[in-house]
Structures are given as structure tokens and as C-alpha cells.
Amino acid sequence: MSEDLKKTPLYDAHVAAGARMVPFAGYSMPVQYKDGVLKEHLWTREHAGLFDVSHMGQARLRGDNPAKSFEKVVSADYQGLKPGKQRYGVLLNAQGGIIDDLMTARPDDDGLFVVVNGACKDNDYKIIAETLAGEATVTRLEDRALLALQGPEAAAVLAAHVPEAAGMVFMDTVALTAFGVDAILSRSGYTGEDGYEISVPADAAERVWNTLLADERVKPIGLGARDSLRLEAGLPLYGHDLDETVSPIEAGLNFAVGKSRREAGDYLGAGRIGKELAGELSRVRVNLKVLEGAPAREGTEIADETGNVIGKVTSGGFAPSLGFPIAIGFAPPAFAAVGTKLKVIVRGKAAAAEVVATPFVPNRYVRKL
Amino acid sequence: MVTSANSNQGPTEMRFTKDHEWVIVQGDVATVGISAYAAEQLGDVVFVEVPEAGKVVKQGEGLAVVESVKAASDVYAPVSGEVIEGNAELGDAPETVNALPESGGWFAKIKLSNPAEVDALMDRDAYEAFLSTL
Numbered sequence: 277m278s279e280d281l282k283k284t285p286l287y288d289a290h291v292a293a294g295a296r297m298v299p300f301a302g303y304s305m306p307v308q309y310k311d312g313v314l315k316e317h318l319w320t321r322e323h324a325g326l327f328d329v330s331h332m333g334q335a336r337l338r339g340d341n342p343a344k345s346f347e348k349v350v351s352a353d354y355q356g357l358k359p360g361k362q363r364y365g366v367l368l369n370a371q372g373g374i375i376d377d378l379m380t381a382r383p384d385d386d387g388l389f390v391v392v393n394g395a396c397k398d399n400d401y402k403i404i405a406e407t408l409a410g411e412a413t414v415t416r417l418e419d420r421a422l423l424a425l426q427g428p429e430a431a432a433v434l435a436a437h438v439p440e441a442a443g444m445v446f447m448d449t450v451a452l453t454a455f456g457v458d459a460i461l462s463r464s465g466y467t468g469e470d471g472y473e474i475s476v477p478a479d480a481a482e483r484v485w486n487t488l489l490a491d492e493r494v495k496p497i498g499l500g501a502r503d504s505l506r507l508e509a510g511l512p513l514y515g516h517d518l519d520e521t522v523s524p525i526e527a528g529l530n531f532a533v534g535k536s537r538r539e540a541g542d543y544l545g546a547g548r549i550g551k552e553l554a555g556e557l558s559r560v561r562v563n564l565k566v567l568e569g570a571p572a573r574e575g576t577e578i579a580d581e582t583g584n585v586i587g588k589v590t591s592g593g594f595a596p597s598l599g600f601p602i603a604i605g606f607a608p609p610a611f612a613a614v615g616t617k618l619k620v621i622v623r624g625k626a627a628a629a630e631v632v633a634t635p636f637v638p639n640r641y642v643r644k645l
Numbered sequence: 646m647v648t649s650a651n652s653n654q655g656p657t658e659m660r661f662t663k664d665h666e667w668v669i670v671q672g673d674v675a676t677v678g679i680s681a682y683a684a685e686q687l688g689d690v691v692f693v694e695v696p697e698a699g700k701v702v703k704q705g706e707g708l709a710v711v712e713s714v715k716a717a718s719d720v721y722a723p724v725s726g727e728v729i730e731g732n733a734e735l736g737d738a739p740e741t742v743n744a745l746p747e748s749g750g751w752f753a754k755i756k757l758s759n760p761a762e763v764d765a766l767m768d769r770d771a772y773e774a775f776l777s778t779l
Contacts, residue, residue, distance in 0.1 A: 313714040314689035500688070500715050570692045571712055594691040594714050601692075623694070623710065 284330035285421045285481040293496055301394030303331040306498040313500035317596040320467060320505055321637075324427035325497035326488050333397030334420050334475055337404070338387035339412025346380070346388065349407045349544050351524060353534025357382050362449040362462050366524045366532050367392075367400060372545025372552075373520040374527070376400050377512070381449035383460050387412070389449070391422070391473070393514045421481035426471030426505075428640060429493040434472055437487065441472060446641040455484045467502070468509025468639040507602060508595050510563060510634025516574055517561070517590040517604050525552035526606065528561040528634075559587065560612045563634045564603040564620065566592075569627040571601035572620035578605050579619040579626060586611055589620065595636060602636050603629070659747065660766035663775060666708075666723040667747060668755075670763055675724050675755045677708065682776055684746035688713045690739045695731035696753050702728065704762050709752045711742060724762045726755040 281304040290297065295306030306328065308316060319325055337346055343354035352365030362381035366374045376396040381389045392400045397416075404414045425434055435442040438454040441461060449462035460475040476484050488494050503513070512518050512527055523545070524532045533553070537543060541550055566572050576589040592603030603620065611618060616631040659669045665683035668675040684690070692712040702708055702722035709720040709731075731753050735741060742750040757763070767775060 307715075308688065312688045314691075317714070504714055570694055570710065570717070573717060594712070596691075596714060 282331075284328055285478040286328045286330060286485055289482050289485055290328065290496070295496070295498060298499070300499055301331045303394065305331060306496070308498040308500045309496050311495070313498070313504065314596050316495065316497045316501035317504050319495050320427045320469060320497055320501060321597050322428065324425055324429040324433050324471075324491075324494045325467070325501070326485065326494050327424040327426065327497050327502055328421075328485070329424050329473070330421040330478075330481065331394035332422055333390075333392040333394060333400065334417040334422060335390045335392070335401060335404075336387050336415045336417060337390060337408065337412055338415065339408065342387050342408065342412035345408045345411040346404065347537065347543060349403060350378075350380075351533040351537055351543055351545075351549065352380070353536050354380055354388065356534070356536060357388075359384075360448055360450055362447045362464060364529075364532055366518075366529065367403065368524075368543060368545040368549075369520055370544050371520075372523045372548035374514070374518045374522055374524060375403065375520060377514050377518055377529075377532075379462075379464065381460075381462055383449045383462075384451040386451070389460055389475075395515060417475075419478050420475050421478050423474045423476070423481070423485060423488070424465050424467075424471060425474065425488060425494070426465045426467040426469045426497075428470060430469070430471040431642070433488065433491050433493055434474075436491070443645070444472075445645060446470075446643050455480060455487060457484075463642065466509070466511055467505035468511065468635055468637060469505070470640045470642045504593055504596055507591055507593060507604065508597055508635065508637040509639055510604070510636055512561070512604065513591055522606075523549055523552055525549055526557060526560055557609050559606045560609050562587070562605050562607045562612050562616075562618075562631050563636065564589070564592075564605060564618065564629040565632045565636075566601035566603060566620055567628040567630060569625070570622045572603045572622055572627070572629070576603070576605075577621040578607055578629070579621055580611060581617050581619065583619065583626060585621070586618075597637050658768060660723075660763055660768060661772035661775075662721070662723045662766055664721050664723075666720060668723045668763060668766065670757070670760070673757050673760065674729065675726070675757055675763065676751050677723055677753050677755055678751040679711065679720060679742065679746055680772070681746045684743050684750070687711060687718060687742075688715065690742040693732075693735040693739045693742060693752070695733070695735055696728045697731055698729055700728040702726065702755065704759075712739075720752060722755065723766060724755055724757055724759070726758040728753050729756050730754040
């Protein structure tokens, strides 16, 4: 393994737990533990899975009105983000392509709290700093770890340690004292399950990790199951389903373009995104159930029923909760209606597939208590 | 069943490649699979594409594809010859590769065109010594 890979504060805990470590986003990360991807996936759907997502970037945007400056390069409505709430958004280039997808919260009075993808963070911070220049500042929180506790038993597990957690709903975010340290807690995640993301100081990470794992309902879960869980949840992955050529409208992320932002059109790439919102789209995201044969992996060609290639799979694999392969890809809008029969060309052989609605597996976000 | 005295028919014990395939020879037919080590490394197998009878393969060519939750991996032909049977049971029960990698989880039976290839493969002791270097 390359010596220049970074380690998260939980590296030693992963190795001690028997994790298989792989390079990911510049870090040495656990792809799976002893149980393997399939069991870890199903455990998270039935109980609670604990993920180390400390490779992701955490930052504070501070200033008189950092949301106003930030909105120049993101499509979500962050000026209208209420205290205690979090919202998904995308960082845009001038062509309306996605530089990264990110979560932004207002957990307290200390500006905005932003979580970005690990592989993108250096570039993101550079762009954000340039955008905010003279108006607000971006401060990387390098001394913090991020844990995700996901699954139907996550709420009960966390409430045993942090009673405030029980009173939160999906996308609530608060800064509070938890596990004896300053923590930022949000009821969200990227598995489709109910659950929480927990930001804590790096030097407390292993203690918090072990405290949660001491509960028999909790098991550590690696990147392998994280990927299959988010795919079943129909959640796009940056660098695969999303990149600088893909717009949020093509990707089906219309909700990431705030209503007030659509009217103002005052963000990078608004020209293209406005046209696409009006229906001018050459390709859109399609969600496929593969009806026969092998999983259709990233790069697999998508064809119409007569065999003409019309698009490509950007994420695909076997869905452990469903027992058959599923895929996310892009194709012209004429082929995107639910129920459309398509083909996927796996190793030269055409296999039947069908456009289905997402999420592939129903999500279990707790929107009301 | 030929006797082991017939040296042209290859060894009767399991032999291994550096790509973690195994063969076991009965008569002039080699049964082929992947080692327990390979199955462990792959993780949970969810799909296997086995070759059909009649496919002619050369040593080192792609013979089958085995898919875990995460990835597809090629299985290379450890010996040259003609496939006389693919293990159809793996279509319905791909998890057999994990449960019984060196017996019921076999991939194909190949009629040997060059039995000497088998002699050049590692026996179990040599394979285990090889694994210890990985």
C-alpha cells in the first residue's frame, strides 16, 4: 500500500477489527470487515451500521452572510436555510456541470457547516475560497472525524448516549455536547436508512466509535456495503453518476435547485440549468432493474430494444436487499419513462433491463416524529 | 478411470496456478475451479458466468467470470482444451463458490489437449508456499 495514503483517526480501530484496507480518496479506508459486503449490507438494513466517513471534508463558512456568497456557486437555497437544518446542494461550474455534491447545515451561530466528498475537497475549498473572497471565509476542520450510524436501530442506539438525538427529524442538524465533546449531529446519511452523521474532534473519534460498537445492535461497515446501500437508495455517487459534464437536472437532482434560485437565476451555470428545467434535455438519468444475467457495472452500454446503443451505466451492481442487479445510467429522455424496456450489453451479450422508479429500496428517513 | 501409472494423464491430486485456479484430472478431463484463498479474497459471489460445452480455450485465456457484490473478476483457463461441461448449478447457486470453492463450486470440465500443462502447475505445498509470499 502506498506510503503517502492518509489515515483517518479510526485507522487503527479498523485494522484491529480485521478490516480489509484499500486506497480511497487518498486515504487508506476499510472496504469490508470480517463479515463481508453482503452481510454488512443486510445488517445495516436490519439493525445499525457504523461507518467511518472521516475522509470527507468538513468546513465552516463564516462572515456577514456566507450563504449569500456561497450561493453564487451552488444551486440550493442556503440563505433560506433555517437554523438547525441541513440541505443537499451541488457545486457548479460555469457550464452548469457538477464539481461536487455537498451537504450544508446551519447547526449554530458559527456560520455554515459544509461536508464535501473526500476526493474533491481540496479543489472544492479552493473554489469556495475564491468565491467568498472579501465577503466570507472558508475554514477546513481538519481536526475532526465524521462517523455515520445508519439503519432502523440507529435512533435507539444513539439516543441511549445522546438523548437529544431522539427529538430530531431528517435533515435536522445541531451543535451540542455529546460523548463529552463538542459534536455536530445531523439526522441524515447516504444509505437510504434513518440514521445520523456525527462530527467529533479527531482525538475523541476512537472512543465514540468504540462506545457505539459496544452496543450489540451496531457493527462496523465498510465502503463496499456503503456503495451497495447508496445504490439501492438511488443516491448518485460523485465521480461515477455525477461529474463536471453532468448537470443536476440531468441527474434528476431538481430538488437541489432551490425555488428562489430558479427565479433569480443568479448562480454559475444558470443558463443551461434554466433551459433544462424548461425541458431542453439531451440525456437524463435512468434507473434500471436488470432482469437477467450478470450485474451491469459502470461503463456498461445501454441499448434500446433493437440493440442501438443509447447510453451508459454510471453505477451498477448486485442489490443485496433485492437479490437482483440494479444500475444507474444516462440515456435520452425518450427512454426514461418508468416501464421502458431496454438492454444492457454485458461482455458483449445483451440482457433485458427495465426502467424503474427510485429509490430501488424504499428509504426510511424519519421526516416526522 | 485411468491409473496414475499413465503419466500422460496428469497428476490425480489438485494442482494450482498463480492466478488461484485449481485443476484436478480424471482420465483426460480436468475439472477447474478457484482456490479457497481466491474465494475468500473475492468475498460473496453473486453471479457466475460459466462456459458452455464446446468452447475451446488455451491456457491463460478467459474461461469464466465470477462476480462479487463489488466487482467482476476473470477466471483464466489453467489448461488448454475443449470445455465439455460448465457447472450449471452455479447459475442458481453462485454462493456455492464461497461455500465449497474446491469441490462443488467448480466452474468447468475441460478435455485436455496438452496434459503436460498440468504437470507444470503447482501442487498444494508449492501453492501454499506461493500464498505465503503474497
